Amino acid sequence: MKNARAIRVAGVGAGYFSQFHYDAWRRIEGAELVSVADHQLAAAQATGARAFADTRQMLDDMRPDLLDIVLPPPAHAEVISLALEHQVPTIICQKPFCLTLEEAQEMTARAEAAGSTLVVHENFRFMPWYRAIKQALEGRATGTLLQATFRLRPGDGQGPEAYLDRQPYFQSMPRFLVHETAVHWVDTFSYLMGAPEAIYADLRRINPVIAGEDAGYILFDHPNGVRAVFDGNRHLDHASDNLRRTMGEAMFEGSEGTLSLFGDGRVEVRRFGEFQTETLLAADTWDGFGGDCVRALQAHVVDYLRGLCDLENTARAYCEIIRIKDAIYASAKSGAKVQL
Secondary structure, three states, X not given: OOOOOOEEEEEEOOOOOHHHHHHHHHOOXXXXXXXXXXXXXXHHHOOOOEEEOOHHHHHHHHOOOEEEEOOOHXXXXXXXXXXXXXXXXXXXXXXXXXXXXXXXXXXXXXXXXXXXXXXXXXXXXXXXXXXXXXXXXXXXXXXXXXXXXXXXXXXXXXXXXXXXXXXXXXXXXXXXXXXXXXXXXXXXXXXXHOOOOEEEEEEEOOOOOOOOOOEEXXXXXXXXXXXXXXXXXXXXXXXXXXXXOOOEEEEEEEOOEEEEEOOOOOEEXXXXXXXXXXXXXXXOOOOOOHHHHHHXXXXXXXXXXXXXXXXXXXXXXXXXXXXXXXXXXXXXXXXXXXXX
């Protein structure tokens, strides 16, 4: 940044997940959470920031440097448009980003034309275990990587009350497992192994109270012959004291070893032909969400604005993630592999 003053951050949305955003902003040096807007004023007031019931009024009064949009997709285009109208320099928008690929591309183009930086809040790649796995893969801890598997097992999808205590709109989403959840691993797999070149998907619905799919398999063909499998089932659990920490378990297998991610956030490597393992990342002790990945992403954006790093998760790049997500649904519908 050209000056040393704190980046003035405003937030839109005070629902369940916003607590992690606003707590993180308060812990990031060089950022100041100045206001929050929500149509339920009491919810905005509960954040402790200056509260507004109207987003336009907040933008008129506060003129923030950065707007953090913590709302479901139906509101994204409208709020991004408001931010661009008010010439907000930097915008972070939660995922799933917009309602369609076409809408996401339109918002991306409009932000670029206005000179605003638009970032998608895709935080899973910022979880400490995936950063550790990325470093290990780059250091060839597995030798030549051949395949990877992630088994999503959050154990929260059973019965008529599924999701109602936390995110009740999950029940009515016509596209659920992939659109809301597996998209995290579309992005994370792309970060770790390169953008996939083809996909095949077999999706299903188990819980009848859920409008969309809640289980399935997705096969990714990554560059250099690497294959990855996302094996998701929201009805089943895994060994963890906090099922929402990693939401499952993973293995990255290569010619010279295997990386394993456990439900406590621990990452271990086992060399080929050996029994013992080496711990590359100790078990996670963060009490909040996902190894404090929300703060990691937001701090990354602040570092970018200070000129300290290149920016990940741009809206332009994330449009490719949406395109892959749409191809997953096309594959599940057709029963055929889709080339990308």
